Amino acid sequence: MKINDSKKSPSLPLGQTQANTGKKVDKAEAAPTSAAGTIKSSPMSAQLQALQGSMAAGEVFDAGKVDAIKTAIAEGKFKVDAEKVADGLLAAVKNLLQGHRH
16 A cells, blocks of 8 residues: 655755745745844853853863772772862852852
C-alpha cells in the first residue's frame, strides 16, 4: 500500500516557487516583525553578554589542577581544609545577602 502525501507542500527557500501552486514565497510572510521595530536591552543583559564573551575566551577551569586533585584523591592524599571551606561559604553568603539589600 502506498501513501500519497500530496496535500503537504515541501518547504522551499525564500524566493523560490512551489511547483504545485506556482506561488512565490513572500519574505514578509516568512519573517515576523515586531510592532516597535527595535529591541532595547537592559544593563543586566549587557553584563551577561560580556560575561559570556569572557567565559568563551578562556578556560572555565584549570585542567592541570583538576588532574592533580583526582590523583590526590585516588592515592588517598587529598585533605579537605574544613576551615577554608567554611570561610569560603560564609563569604559567599555575605556577598549574596549584601547584593539583595538594595
